[in-house]
Amino acid sequence: MKLNDAPGLDRKDLLGLEELSEREIRLILDTAREFREVLDRPIKTVPAMRGFTIANLFYESSTRTRMSFELAQKRLTADSIGLAVTASSVKKGESLRDTARNIEAMRVDMIVMRHSQSGAPHRLAAQIDAHVVNAGDGCHEHPTQGLLDLYTLLENLGDLRGKRIVIIGDIAHSRVARSNIHGLRRMGAQVGVCGPPTLIPVGIEDLGVTVYPTIEEALAEADAINVLRIQLERIGVPLFPSTREYARLFGVTPARLEVAKREVLVLHPGPINRNVELDSRVADAPGAVILSQVTNGVAIRMAVTYLLAQKTMKAAHALA
Template structure:
C-alpha cells in the first residue's frame, strides 16, 4: 500500500490500514536509530519547519531528531519570541512560511483546528503536533507502536486511560486509534474531568479505577495539569492520587504483567508512584524512543517515501 496524503492532521478518520502502514514503517526507522551512524541521505535538501506556539521540549526535540536522522534540514521557529507578540496573525505566519518554501511543517497550537487551517493554506505537508484540546495524532501512534511491540496486537486488549480526559488531546487521539484497531478502551477519571460529549466516543467510562483494573493489559496515566486543582476541578492532589494514582498495589490487581504508560512529563507521586514508573512493567522511556521512530516514519511517508521500504 502506498501513501497519498499531504498531511497528518488527526487520527479520527485515518483508516486502520494507514495506521498500520505508519507503524510498519516505524520498525526499520527504529533499527536505524540503533546504528553507530544515525543518518540517512534520504531527504537531503528537504526542509522541515517546527512551528510551536506552545512550549513542548519533548515533542519538538523528537521531531527535530527524526528530521535530522532522515537527512532533512530543520528549523525551529521560536514563536513565543516572534512577531506574533506584535499582533501578527496565524495567516501572516503562513504567508511568511510559504515564502520560505518548506517541504514539511510541524505545528503545535493552543487552538483546535489550527493544523487544519495551516494545511489548507500551505503547499507543504503539515503534521499536527497537538492542537488545543482536539488531537495529538503522533502521540497516539507512538503509544500504539509501543503497545504492539510489547503485546503483538492491541485487538481485544483492555486498555485503561486514566486521569484528565477532559483536557487531554492525547486521550482523544488514543481512543480513535485504539478503537480502530479493535481494542477495548475504558476511560477512567473524576466526574469533573470527563467531557460531556464522551458518550459519542463509543467507549466505556467510569469513575472507579479499582473496579476496572482486573484483566487490564495496559494502564496509561494521563498528565494531570496541576492548574486544574487551582481552578476547582479537583478537591486536592492528595485525594486525586488516592483515587486515581497508579500504585504497586493497584498494578497487582490487574492479574497480568500490565504495561504502564504515560505521555509525559510525569508528575511523580500524583499520577504514578515512582517505584512503578521505574519498574520493568513501565514503558515510559520506550515511548520516547519510539516517538522518534514513529515521527521518522510519518515524515518519510509525507515526504515521498511512499511505502514501508526504507532507502539506505
C-alpha cells in the same frame, strides 16, 4: 531497507488519527519499525530526505516532542529549523493566515506545528501547499503521540484486537487521550477512560469508549493503562481539590495494581508528576514502557515525515 518501495501516505497532512484508516496506521507503524532498527545502529542516519526543508513551529512550550521531531528530521538528513513562537504573539492576535503566507514565502516543504488552540494546524494546512504535521493542537489531537503509543502497545501485546486499554486522568483536556481513543479503536482495541468526574467530558461515550466509575474497576480489566499527566488548573480553574487528593483517589500505585493483571503494561506520555498520577515504584518497574515510548517516538516521527513527503520527494527527483 525496502523504504523506497513504500507507497507513501496519500494525504498532504497528518492532523489527527480520527481520519486515518487502519491501513494507513499500519503503513506508518511498519515503516517506523524499519526506522526503529536504524536508531540502534552506530550510525543512526539515513540519507533519505536531503534537500527537504522542515520548519518546527511551536506556539506552545514543549521539550521532548520538539526534540523528538528535530531528532527524527536530522536522522532523515532533512534540513530543519525551529521557530519558538511565544504565546504572546497569539494574544496579540497574530493571524494564522499571515503565518501561513510567511512560511509559504520561505519555501518550506513541511511544517510541524504545536499550538495551544484546537484546530490551528487544520486552518494552516487548508491555506498552504506545504505538508503540515500536527504536533499537538489544544485539547484535540496529538497524532504522533497516539501512533507511538500504538507502536509501543503492539510491540508488547502483539495484536490489539480485543485487548482492553484504559486511559486514566484528565480526559477532558487531553489531546493524547483523543488520539489514543481514535487510534486504538481503529486497531480493534477496547478503550476505557477513568478519572474524576470533572475531568470526564460530556459525551465521551460517543467516541466509543467505556467510562469506568472507579479506578479499581478500570485496573482490574486492563491489559494496558495509559496514565496521563495531571494538571491542577486549566485556564485558572481548579478542576479537582488538590494533587494530594488526586493521588489518593486516582494515583497508580503498587497497592492499586494488585487487582490488575500481572503483566499489565504502563504507559505515560511524560513528563511524569512522580507520586501524583504515577507512583515512582510503578514508573520504574519492568511493566512500565515509558522510555521505550520515547525511543519509539523518534521512529514514528521519522516514518510520518518520510511517508508524507514521499510524493513531494518523488516529484522533486523527477524534476532533477
